[in-house]
Amino acid sequence: MDLDTVTVRVGEAESAVNITVYRNLLSDVSPYFRGAFEGSFVEATDRFISLTDVTEHTFRMFLQWVHTQVYEHSSGATIPSPAILLHGSTTKNAGNTTTGPVEVQPPHPTQSVPDAETLPDATSALDELDGHQKRWDVNEIEGLCSENSELINGYRLSLLSFLRLYVFADKYNVPQLRDDVLTALTAQSISWCWWPDIERELMESAYAALPSSSKFIRLLVLSTAYCWLSQPGTSSATKMRAMKEMNEEFAFEVMVVQNQRLKDGESLEGMPSEGMPFWLEEAMPDSCTLHEHLARDAAKCRERICDQPYIFTGLIEMCAQDALSMAKESDEG
Template sequence: MASDIVIVRVGDASVDFSVHKDILFSVSRFFHRAWDRSFLGVKERIITLRDVSEATFRIFLTWCYSQCLPGTNYGDVLAADNAVSSNVKKPRNKRLFDEYVSGKSPYLRKMAQEEVDKRFHNNPAWHATYQEVVESLVRLYLFAQKYSIDQLQDDVMSTYMGYCVSYGLYPDPDDVDIIELAYANLPATSPLSRYFVLSTVYFWTPVRATLESGKLGRLHKRFILDVMTAQAQRGQPPNKGENSATKLVPNLARYGLENSCTFHEHKSTSEQDCRCRMTNSKFIFDSLLDACVKEAQLKVSKATRN
């Protein structure tokens, strides 16, 4: 059984994780290549990732193992639920958790705005945790992009959008550090960067506190240019063969942010299978978000004690 285990050494502190080899190889071409290279004259069964934090790698492992249903072959860890669900249609009139729902979830829409602000948006403790969850998701997305974990990249995007929809709190220029983190580490065409831009275009209303805080002066210049370009595209009339819902930047958020597949690369699954995956395997996304929330709560708790 020892041959089925890989040691992944993570971070500057060199924390070791024991991972089933077939699970690791099934989710990323990078790990398979790294393993092959490690046996060229090297006896230790170790893959070293110095630039990955222990927290990010733990969340990644949660995602890996959450897909291992009873009876699932490790080699088919990502395909198993898709193969079963590819012929299953999305239930009629049932929204998925990542779909645009007029700015916030039905749960919050039942509350008066004053109650929502008191319990969530204007609650410093809750907001601190929320921001830490977002940072965990963004760092996980960067990890997935760098190490060719294609399905994780799309799953993080779905989870992030679902989290935003749930609380009606979308990315905007107030998230200057998160935007900088993404823009400094992702290619110019990244779907995540595109999500930041469109969320700002559709939802952001400048408030005095932000304007006077100096945050806008620290925004990544490429992000500012992307927002200006998207706003201009949004105001343009549709080209031939387009309409107001299908043009590059639709006029309304319900078309531009309809669901997370808009921001997927779909290298591992088709869009149809992706929607089936979310319909029938929601536990994968729930476990991913739960891992990020626990990590965020731990960080906030430590910061409060210090």
């Protein structure tokens, strides 16, 4: 392993911190960092780069993701329960994902890979709608939410954490992390039977930081069209007006999907067509539907998701713990 190190300064002004990182860890996953540290730029000479628009916590989450891949270190291979979003959660791995320095850690010869008993059925992956992972019942989720308003806020903040990590990967060109965030979010949504719906802060943040063609925004469009609009209660027309008030471009994309799927569903009675599938299982059988596959092709991507589920459960746990940290900071503020 190349033991050359660089210093990354993250955060703004007085709150900024310096983090020492192995250069190859950054270069291997990001053309941006590879160009900065191995090219003719001043960063390569000084071995220093400043990222003022990145929080320390988000950058450490990124480093944890890198180390999980390189050293195959896992905190588990099963998706945690929604209770991980509650303060004082007794979830097995809660609180253990992002603590401690992760930047300079040479590989340890005794570091173990996940126990085979913790791995899911090899015939399915955790991001497949027909997979064999634990799936919560919708009534169970509704019961938890009615008893714990904290859970709803934690879920909202966890989505913002997923978004911040995706925005980091988009800005600093980490294509595999972009795909992995979408896989983790898809797997969590399937397991919890709880897909992202429209939320003003999430939508405004996504459109402010990402192009409208972003795969993250596409996931929000699909989950809104297939899941949120189909929920009983408020009429679809009222929901569409609410979306339009938040973001007209997003509302338009949702309407395109909704109108096309309903048109095809009525004309073909649910049979497959060349238009938009009627069911979410057909529109997005797994997260690869949303992937760019710039770092790995589709076949290798599916193999990786099946063989290394701990990469994605680790992301879920990190975003949950980040949500708890944000909630705590809000309470203290």
